[in-house]
Amino acid sequence: MGKAKTFGAKIAHREKKENKCPVCGEAINYVKHYFSEKNNKHNVKYKNKMEAICNCNREDLFG
Numbered sequence: 460m461g462k463a464k465t466f467g468a469k470i471a472h473r474e475k476k477e478n479k480c481p482v483c484g485e486a487i488n489y490v491k492h493y494f495s496e497k498n499n500k501h502n503v504k505y506k507n508k509m510e511a512i513c514n515c516n517r518e519d520l521f522g
């Protein structure tokens with residue numbers, strides 16, 4: 460069956476796709492960062508943003 464074959468190939472492809480930081484050479488992790496944004500007193504919007512984390516900014520983001 461071709462179905463299982465395709466699924467396995469997709470996973471293998473995903474694992475190979477790894478970004479490395481050109482500055483520190485560490486693999487870059489992407490983390491979803493959630494934050495709220497107040498437009499006015501009754502309206503708070505929740506947004507999320509993908510943050511790229513490596514050796515360069517890990518201390519800035521996590522302390």
Ligand SMILES: [Zn+2]
Pocket residue numbers: 480481482483484485513514515516
């Ligand atoms: Zn880096």
